Amino acid sequence: xxxxxxGICLSLFLNLAFGQQPSVKTIDQKVDSLLSIMxxxxxxxxxxxxxxxWNVTGPTxxxxxxANKYDHLKSGLVGSMLNVRGVExxxxxxxxxxxxxxxxxxxxxxxxxxHGYKTLSPIPLAEAASWDLEAIRKSSExxxxxxxxxxxxxxxxxxxxxxxxxxxxxVMEGSGEDPYLGGKIAxxxxxxxxxxxxxxxxxIAATAKHFAGYGFAEAGRDYNTVDVGTSTLYNIIFxxxxxxxxxxxxxxxxxxxxxxxxxxxxxxxxxxxxxKGDWNYKGFMVSDWGSMIEMIDHGYAKDGKxxxxxxxxxxxxxxxxxxxxxxxxxxxxxxxxxxxxxxDDAVKRILRVKFELGLFDDPYKYCDLGRxxxxxxQKAHQEGVLDMAKKSIVLLKNENELLPLKKKGQKIALIGPxxxxxxxPLGSWRIAGxxxxxxxxxxxxxxxxxxxxxxxxxxxxxxxxNDFVKEFKVNTTDRTGITEAVxxxxxxxxxxxxxxxYSYQTGEARSRTSLDIPGLxxxxxxxxxxxxxxxxxxxxxxxxxxxxxxxxxxxxxxEAWHLGTQSGNAIAQVLYGDYNPSGKLPMTFPKNVxxxxxxxxxxxxxxxxxxxxxxxxxxxxxDVSNEPLYPFGHGLSYSKFEYSNIKLSANAITENxxxxxxxxxxxxxxxxxxxxxxxxxxxxxxxVTRPVRELKDFKMVTLKPNESKEVSFxxxxxxxxxxxxxxxxxxxxxxxxVFVGGSSKTSLEADFSVK
Numbered sequence: 001x002x003x004x005x006x007g008i009c010l011s012l013f014l015n016l017a018f019g020q021q022p023s024v025k026t027i028d029q030k031v032d033s034l035l036s037i038m039x040x041x042x043x044x045x046x047x048x049x050x051x052x053x054w055n056v057t058g059p060t061x062x063x064x065x066x067a068n069k070y071d072h073l074k075s076g077l078v079g080s081m082l083n084v085r086g087v088e089x090x091x092x093x094x095x096x097x098x099x100x101x102x103x104x105x106x107x108x109x110x111x112x113x114x115h116g117y118k119t120l121s122p123i124p125l126a127e128a129a130s131w132d133l134e135a136i137r138k139s140s141e142x143x144x145x146x147x148x149x150x151x152x153x154x155x156x157x158x159x160x161x162x163x164x165x166x167x168x169x170x171v172m173e174g175s176g177e178d179p180y181l182g183g184k185i186a187x188x189x190x191x192x193x194x195x196x197x198x199x200x201x202x203x204i205a206a207t208a209k210h211f212a213g214y215g216f217a218e219a220g221r222d223y224n225t226v227d228v229g230t231s232t233l234y235n236i237i238f239x240x241x242x243x244x245x246x247x248x249x250x251x252x253x254x255x256x257x258x259x260x261x262x263x264x265x266x267x268x269x270x271x272x273x274x275x276k277g278d279w280n281y282k283g284f285m286v287s288d289w290g291s292m293i294e295m296i297d298h299g300y301a302k303d304g305k306x307x308x309x310x311x312x313x314x315x316x317x318x319x320x321x322x323x324x325x326x327x328x329x330x331x332x333x334x335x336x337x338x339x340x341x342x343x344d345d346a347v348k349r350i351l352r353v354k355f356e357l358g359l360f361d362d363p364y365k366y367c368d369l370g371r372x373x374x375x376x377x378q379k380a381h382q383e384g385v386l387d388m389a390k391k392s393i394v395l396l397k398n399e400n401e402l403l404p405l406k407k408k409g410q411k412i413a414l415i416g417p418x419x420x421x422x423x424x425p426l427g428s429w430r431i432a433g434x435x436x437x438x439x440x441x442x443x444x445x446x447x448x449x450x451x452x453x454x455x456x457x458x459x460x461x462x463x464x465x466n467d468f469v470k471e472f473k474v475n476t477t478d479r480t481g482i483t484e485a486v487x488x489x490x491x492x493x494x495x496x497x498x499x500x501x502y503s504y505q506t507g508e509a510r511s512r513t514s515l516d517i518p519g520l521x522x523x524x525x526x527x528x529x530x531x532x533x534x535x536x537x538x539x540x541x542x543x544x545x546x547x548x549x550x551x552x553x554x555x556x557x558x559e560a561w562h563l564g565t566q567s568g569n570a571i572a573q574v575l576y577g578d579y580n581p582s583g584k585l586p587m588t589f590p591k592n593v594x595x596x597x598x599x600x601x602x603x604x605x606x607x608x609x610x611x612x613x614x615x616x617x618x619x620x621x622x623d624v625s626n627e628p629l630y631p632f633g634h635g636l637s638y639s640k641f642e643y644s645n646i647k648l649s650a651n652a653i654t655e656n657x658x659x660x661x662x663x664x665x666x667x668x669x670x671x672x673x674x675x676x677x678x679x680x681x682x683x684x685x686x687x688v689t690r691p692v693r694e695l696k697d698f699k700m701v702t703l704k705p706n707e708s709k710e711v712s713f714x715x716x717x718x719x720x721x722x723x724x725x726x727x728x729x730x731x732x733x734x735x736x737x738v739f740v741g742g743s744s745k746t747s748l749e750a751d752f753s754v755k
Contacts, residue, residue: 027355031348034103040330040340042103043347046079047318048072048326049110049286056084056092076101077326079350080154080286080318082110085432090151091367098363106363108354110286113155113193113204114173114429115139117146119381119565120438122392123427123506123542124159124189126561128175128586129635130391131676131698133188139388140192142381144204149375150432151366153357154205156253156286158189160240161210164597166587167220169510172428172542172562174215176586177599177632179236180695183243190247198250199358201365208244210255210288212237212270217257220596222509226257231688233259234723236601242279250283250353254316256291263298265291266307271315284317284349292322304328309337317346382566389563389570394583395636399555402536404577404638405494408450413492414442415485415528416499417461417521418540424500427562428507428542437565441498441538444568448576454492458485458528459520461502472505474519482524490531496575497525498538503562506542515546515593522549529553538571544589544630551629559583577638582674582700584635584743588628595624600632600744601691633695633743639673639703642666643741643748652753655717655731659752662712663740667703674702678746679713680739686732687725693739713740720754 035043053069054061061067072078073096084090090109097107115121121139130136140158147155159173162182175182186208193206213233217224228237241252252275255264264270265287275281292311293304301307308324309332319325332338358365395403405412418424418441425438442455459482460475489495499521504510516522517539526549529535536556539545540563550557558581560571573579590598607618620626642665649660665677679697683690696719701711715738720731731754739749 027352030355030360031351034105034351035344035347038103038347040333040343042076042105043343044325044329045072045075045077046105046347046350047329047343048078049080049082049318049320050078051082051321052084052089056089072326073097074100076103076105078107079105080108080110082320084109085111085150085152087151087367087369087372091364094363094367105351106354106359108154108205108350108357108359109152109366110154110156111147111152112157112429112431113143113147113152114157114159115427116143116385116430116564117150117432118376118434119146119385120426120430120433121385121388122561122563123172123429124174125172125176125542125586126392126563127388128181128185129394129559129561129583130388131181131584132391132700133184135388135391136185137188137192138384140189141195142384144193144195145202146376146381147432148202148204148366149368149372151372152204153359153366154207154251155193156207156209157193158186158206158244159209160186160244161215162236162240163215164599165215165217165220166515166544166590166596167511167513167593168215168217169222169506169512169543170215170508171587172506175240177588178586178601178695179239181586181698182240186240187243187247190244190249194248194250198356199361201368201371205250205353205357206244207251207253207286208241208249209253211241211252211264211275211285212255213259213264214255214257221511223256226259228259230727231723238274245279245281250356252281252283252285253288254285254291256288256294258298258300263291263295263300265316266295266300266310266314268314276315282349282352284346284353285315286318287311287316287320287322290321292316292319292324305332308332312338312342312346317349385564386566386569389566390573390579392561392563392583393570393574393581394559394585394634395581396557396559396630396634397551397555398636398638402494402534402556403558403575405536405575406451407448407576410451411491411493412445412451412453413488413495413532414445414453414455414498415458415489415495416497416524417457417459418500419455419496419498420457424503424540425562425567426564427503428510439566439568441496441568441571444570444572445496445575447569447572454488456485456488457481458524461519461521472502476519479520479523482527485524486527486531489528492532494534494536495528495532496536496538497528498540499525500540500545501542503542506562513593515544515590515596517545517547525550525554536575538575544587546590546592546629548591548629559585580638580671580673582635582637582676584633584676585630586632588632589630591624591629594621595628598628601694603689604692631743631745633676633678634745635676635743637673637675638669639667639671639675640669641673641675641703641742642668643677643746646740646748646750648738648750648752650752652755654755655720655733658717659715660712661715661738661740661750662710663748664708665701665703665711666708667705670705672702672704674700675742677701677711678741678743680744680746681715681719682737682739683722683732684735684737686722686734690722693744695744
């Protein structure tokens with residue numbers, strides 16, 4: 001009977017409206033027609049999102065909050081659910097929405113698919129280190145395919161927040177410090193999730209988050225206050241969001257922080273004026289978890305009702321887990337404090353995405369048990385994440401060419417608490433992933449059987465149990481195992497040390513005041529180094545670390561991040577030279593935490609250097625130089641590359657003309673390799689001060705041994721414009737420098753001007 005009722009009330013209505021009237025074909029017209037038969041309660045229901053509140057394969061909730069939410073679901077007062085996953089679970093809640101509500105409007109099912117679903121790619125910061133946009137797109141495509149096969153049709157990714165502060169735990173979830181690189185990656189990730197056809201059962205809607213400024217939290221402390229100027233907001237923070245819109249990202253998520261004294265969730269400037277006004281964005285804005293009700297704690301809303309009023313008036317379309325829309329919107333409309341037109345606008349945006357996903361054509365399109373079993377973890381996905389993992393590794397240092405390791409005849413000591421770890425390599429934000437399923441470094445290196453490989457843990461990284469919500473307790477007292485590790489190192493040819501951060505030391509709410517290697521690991525490293533100088537340090541971490549002693553003493557350092565399911569295989573293939581590393585840092589590494597925030601595209605200041613005999617009155621520290629430990633864009637290879645012969649096609653242009661920059665790139669080694677050639681520009685004077693240099697382009701160039709290639713970049717209007725003192729994007733006339741090289745510290749330069 002219920003299915004017959006739905007057919008009369010919605011399906012038949014839509015068929016009559018669209019199937020028999022060829023002129024009424026657009027999604028917007030379908031949305032308007034559906035909206036016209038919705039009650040205000042049903043409209044509000046579309047704006048309400050609940051977390052998975054009961055085990056749908058278990059008994060139906062009969063009392064308490066879960067029972068209330070269940071009644072809302074059956075009454076059409078829920079438009080979306082999150083953290084419901086697996087076809088069996090999703091099918092049950094979708095059937096309630098489609099077959100037991102008056103209109104049968106399908107749910108959109110959201111989930112944090114951050115760097116994979118079951119088959120895990122490297123954490124996003126690691127992927128950014130690849131600078132390989134096609135590989136990053138493919139990684140998101142794999143994640144979308146598995147998530148979609150599990151019933152999910154919406155991900156809260158990519159995070160496109162720019163951040164310059166490694167203390168902030170969520171740097172692992174983004175693309176680093178640069179707006180140009182971050183924008184290109186944002187575009188690639190959105191395309192990977194959404195594909196070219198959002199109605200395909202293999203694609204899911206993406207979310208650009210967090211709008212805006214979240215990565216600039218004061219002191220790197222998550223959820224903290226953000227206070228930035230207009231130039232930083234428009235020139236640094238906004239560009240990756242704009243690139244996500246170019247990729248047709250379907251949803252935005254607002255951020256926990258305040259901006260200019262107003263919480264982002266209630267910030268009309270961000271949501272109504274900029275996003276939906278200036279940028280003409282047609283998708284919808286979802287709040288972050290509970291961020292509407294949290295405006296009370298901010299001191300901005302007096303109560304939940306006021307929070308609902310502020311949020312909707314500001315442009316927040318869907319309430320995630322604050323319950324204020326479903327409680328108060330109808331009352332606020334009746335009181336004249338909310339315009340029903342704003343309710344309608346929000347509902348239209350939400351329904352449009354559901355139509356675009358094809359959910360009205362087939363609400364169960366994501367609920368195929370056979371596809372779920374076939375797709376999850378398939379061989380092609382394992383191969384894809386392995387490729388991504390290898391490309392994400394950055395060779396920071398390789399003195400004496402300890403790497404690549406010889407493939408036979410060596411006695412290799414593998415030491416460190418992360419060397420045999422099968423959990424940390426999975427990284428943070430992998431809530432659908434299964435614990436302890438990563439290939440460990442030990443397992444990866446055991447595939448190379450012609451060396452004598454011996455493993456010692458050395459020290460334990462943690463004490464006690466840990467899970468996603470508990471604090472991670474670092475071992476600082478138990479030195480058991482150091483003596484045995486030192487003895488092993490003493491009788492080995494080479495030591496591979498695998499140390500770093502446990503995966504849940506990074507991610508949301510995982511801010512740190514120290515960027516040192518945690519616990520007793522550095523002590524272990526120093527003791528090993530005393531007896532064997534041939535140390536290859538493999539770092540596993542989710543943020544830049546301050547490893548000054550390591551840089552000064554350890555001959556070879558590999559930044560291996562948290563690389564996901566195939567971590568150990570990827571690391572082993574790089575260590576043994578079966579893959580030549582080509583990764584480049586997407587974030588600056590500081591010498592110590594006192595330099596943080598530190599970033600390459602800083603301003604010059606009025607006293608950038610000591611101009612004469614005065615040794616005090618210039619911008620510097622008294623205990624350490626201003627230079628970072630490793631600059632943005634840094635990364636070595638087993639090949640060696642030489643840049644030379646920079647040339648410009650013109651020395652002066654108008655704003656609508658372009659200059660071609662060309663140079664020679666040579667592989668001076670006998671090993672084929674890939675180099676990420678980078679283009680930077682410096683605007684020497686402008687209406688607002690400009691950075692000392694800015695990344696404006698990059699190319700991956702493959703060179704055979706001793707091969708040279710002429711590489712070129714075009715400098716166009718798009719690469720010269722910025723948000724000026726006139727409060728608009730434009731190119732200003734003036735003098736410029738252009739730099740090309742293998743990192744942000746390159747010195748190969750030329751000059752040009754814009755008339």
